[in-house]
Amino acid sequence: MEDMNERMRELERRSRAAFDEGVAGLPVATRTRLARARATALGELRRRRLRGFPAWIPAGAVAAAAIAGVMLWQDERAPPGETALAQFEDLDLVAGAEDFDMFAEDGDFYAWATDEAARDMG
Amino acid sequence: MPEEPLTRSATLPAPAARCAGRSAIREAALDTERALERFLAGIERRAFGIARLALGDHAEAEDAVQDAMIRLVRNYAGRPAEQWRPLFYRILRNRITDSQRRRKVRRAVIAWWPGGDGDGDAPDPVDSAADPGGGPDAALEGEEFLARIQRVLAGLSSRQREAFMLRNFEGMDVAQTAIAMGCSEGSVKTHYFRALQALQEVLGEWKT
Structure with a gap:
């Protein structure tokens, strides 16, 4: 058993070393493209900062809050029980899966944003 | 309604305080930007190395990493900041899965289309891997x-492959890997162990 564990540890070490070697030897062109990709991603954050939005507000949050506001507003006018499911299906089409995590974990922000959106719509 | 203006002025910050608040927010945003750049x-x-191994295609791997960023x-x-790594790999994992699904659909369509051989433009990761037979070249x-x-990884289940790459290549701990894979820590341990066993069976006796 000990021998088996030792062999597995050796395999882990060798495979990691081979991977590290491969990553260290990436061609300059690939490294350049990765650096460019990073700059593109960060450019969005920079633009947001210059517009005065704090970094902690995800880009789609205001739009999602507005959608949630519209849903709540419509829900008040629709027959009970009819629209809720269909509206969530619509929301699923416009929001990515990762964005949905935010609803669960940043509840306070979304509650505030929804209130704001509902207030704007009168 | 004389009370209203008084209440408002009591809750609104003075211009100087508002300015300082804005400047603090700007500083915090700059700090985040720098930290993200370093990350x-x-x-x-x-x-990129992980994406290339999973997708078997250089250009697709670059695209996947850029999208995840x-x-x-x-x-x-x-x-x-400590959440960025598992979150990043979770996004990358989803992106890789999407690419693989799209590739499957593309192949199915090509295979179905008269005259299509199903092997069009998407190389199989196993086929595109270097010849294990080695030789002088x-x-x-x-x-x-x-x-x-x-x-070997290409022959494993996607969960086993992910567990191995994140734990071994990326050096993530069990908890971070579980977040990245969206499963329990127990599952990560099981998948990782099975992947390691499979690799051991094939590569264990391989000498350099």
Whole structure:
């Protein structure tokens, strides 16, 4: 058993070393493209900062809050029980899966944003 | 209604305080930007290595890493820095899965289309791996070993492959890997152990 564990540890070490070697030897062109990709991603954050939005507000949050506001507003006018499911299906089409995590974990922000959106719509 | 203006002025900050508040927010945003830049610079090459192994295609791997960077910055820049790595790999994992699904559909369509052979433009990761037989023209020892690993990984379930790459190549701990894979820590341990066993069976006796 000990021998088996030792062999597995050796395999882990060798495979990691081979991977590290491969990553260290990436061609300059690939490294350049990765650096460019990073700059593109960060450019969005920079633009947001210059517009005065704090970094902690995800880009789609205001739009999602507005959608949630519209849903709540419509829900008040629709027959009970009819629209809720269909509206969530619509929301699923416009929001990515990762964005949905935010609803669960940043509840306070979304509650505030929804209130704001509902207030704007009168 | 004389009370209203008084109440408002009591809750609104003075212009100087508002200015200081804005400047603090700007400073915090700059700090986040710098921290994210360091994080992405430190992770991008390994992420590319993992994506390339999973997808077997250089250009697709670059696209997947770029998309994952953009999504992380767009949606999670405000999260604590220690959450960025598992979140980034979760996004990358989803992106890789999407690419693989799209590739499958493309192949199915080509195979169904009259005259299509199903092997069009998307190389199979197993086929595109280096020849394990080696020989005089074989690449460097490390590359050859990595190509063998790639072949074995291609034959594993996606969960086993992910657990192995995140734990072993990226060096993530069990808890971070569980977040990245969206499963329990127990599952990570099981998948990782099975992947290691499979690699051991094929590569255990391989000598360089």
